[in-house]
Amino acid sequence: MANIFNTLFGSKFPKTEKYENEIKVLEKDFERFNSLENSEDVKRYYELDTLVHSGDFKQTVSKLKKERFKDTDAFKQYKKFKEHKRSSNVKRYIKLINKGKIEEAEELKATSEIQTFLELKKIVESSEFANQKAEMNDKKRFQKSKEWQLIEEFKSLSKSEDIIWYVKTKDHNSFKELGKWTLTFEDDFNGTKLDSSKWITGYFWGKALMNDNYVQANEQQFFKNENIELRDSCARIVSRNEECEGKIWDTKFGFIPKKFEFTSGLISTGQSFRQQFGRFEAKIKYSHTAPAAHTFWLLSEKMTPQVNIIKSPQAGKNKFEAGNFWSNGNEINQKIEKLKIPGSPDNFFIYTLDWAKDKLEWKINGVTVYQQTSNIPQTPMYLTLSTHFTDAPKAEKLPISMDIDWVRCYQQN
Structure with a gap:
């Protein structure tokens, strides 16, 4: 789908609103196109189009327009009759018949x-002869034929606004x-609360193992459900300066309690949706302040593979990191690229990852900004959106937020 918009907009980044409107119009047109494609009118149009443009049909129409009684075999029989x-x-x-001389007439x-x-x-x-003669000499013979009716039906369909557009x-x-893609997951966040059938509000393994939240040992914030707000048809992840208690995961001691000075939020499809x-x-x-990491990422069952579709770096307000993480034995490898956002992150942009078997391709508003072709993940992964801190932020810089207007996933047909 994005390739279409690369053609529409060239190599420059389109404005987000314009780009999104183009997508909406195209998707609406695609829905109309599919509806018409299966309609009886379109099927009939193409059936008649084939028929009325066939050689046999045209020959029949030509005969109906030009041929008269004098051109028929019946007329030849009539001429023979007159001759006899x-x-x-x-x-x-x-x-003899008229004079009643029947015997002589019978002999003859x-x-x-x-x-x-x-x-x-x-x-x-x-x-039958009289009817054929009358029909063949009728000046409106063609207009009374089934061929004329078929042509008129075809003309009528050809003038239909839907048929012309189709x-x-x-x-x-x-x-x-566009037809290559099928929508597999979508949330526009139009409700009053987060859809729990789609999202969990914490790391997957915390929900799976103890139905509770936890964070990694190096994280300075704790994830709270209250930090996920639905406002103005957006999911808003708010990071605050507030004390709370929670759990961290320690590789030696497991889940252990800890006091936190900061809170934030995370939403994940770990329990509802995964895709390869x-x-x-x-x-x-998002509103950025160092060292916040606003992240839209894909996670797998284990620590790797992991792909950061967008992660705000600690430094550089108008930049983001695209990252790919994979394991080589017990060693975790990564390839991270710092990229520019075409404007301020305070404004909405559409961030996309196209993940194929042999390539990862990052896009902003449909324009490709980065690619990787090695160490490509080959296992299903789930969506996560979060804001976290590995270093303590300045309290006066908070609160900050990341707004998600919508999330969509597609599978290639």
Whole structure:
């Protein structure tokens, strides 16, 4: 889908609102296109289009327009009848019949000439012959034909606004790229509270093992449900300067209690949705202050693989980090690239990861900003969005927030 918009907007970054509106229009048109494609009107249009433009049909129409009674076999029989009627034997036969000389007439009737005459007479005096003659000489013969009706039906369909739009759209193949993708996950955060059938508000293993939250030992904040707000059709992760108690995960001692001076939030699809390969994107803005890490990332069952679609770095307000993490034995490897945001992160941008078997491709508003082609994850992963601190922030810099307008995932067909 983004390739279409690269074509639309060139190599420059489109404005988020314009880009998103283009997507919405295209998706709406795609829905209309699919609806029309399966409609009886479109099927009938193409059926008639094939028929009325066929050679046989055109020949039939030409005959209906040009052919008259004089061009038919029936007219040839009529001419033969007239010729026979002028012969002396036929005249004599008719005279004998008119005078009532039946015996003499019967003798003459036995000849082949009279037999042919009588057969032709029977034909030309039949109702079928009269009807054919009347039909063939009718100046409105074509307008009364089924072929004319089919042509008129085709013309009517050809003038339909839906058919005109469908044919034009089909010829331009506008949805070639869009049609490759199927929506597999979506949340627009339009409700009054977070959808618990889609999201959990903490690390997956905390919910799975003890139905509680925890953070890593090096994190300075604790994740609280109250720090996830739904406002203005957005999910807002708020980071605050407030004391609380929670748990950390210590590799030696396990889950242990700790007091925290800062709180934040995390939402994850670890219990509801995982996908291997596809498109993962979200519309995000955030207020940045060092050392906050606003992150949209993919996680797997273990510590790796992990992919950061966007992570705000400790330094550089208008930058973000794209990262890929993988294991090599007991060693965790990473490849991180610092990239520029085309504007302020205080404004919404659409951040996308296209994950194929042999490539990771990062995009902002549909424009590719970075790619990796080695150590590509090959296992299903789930979505996580969070804000955390590995160093203590300055209290006066808080609160800060990350707003998520929507999240969508697609699988390539």
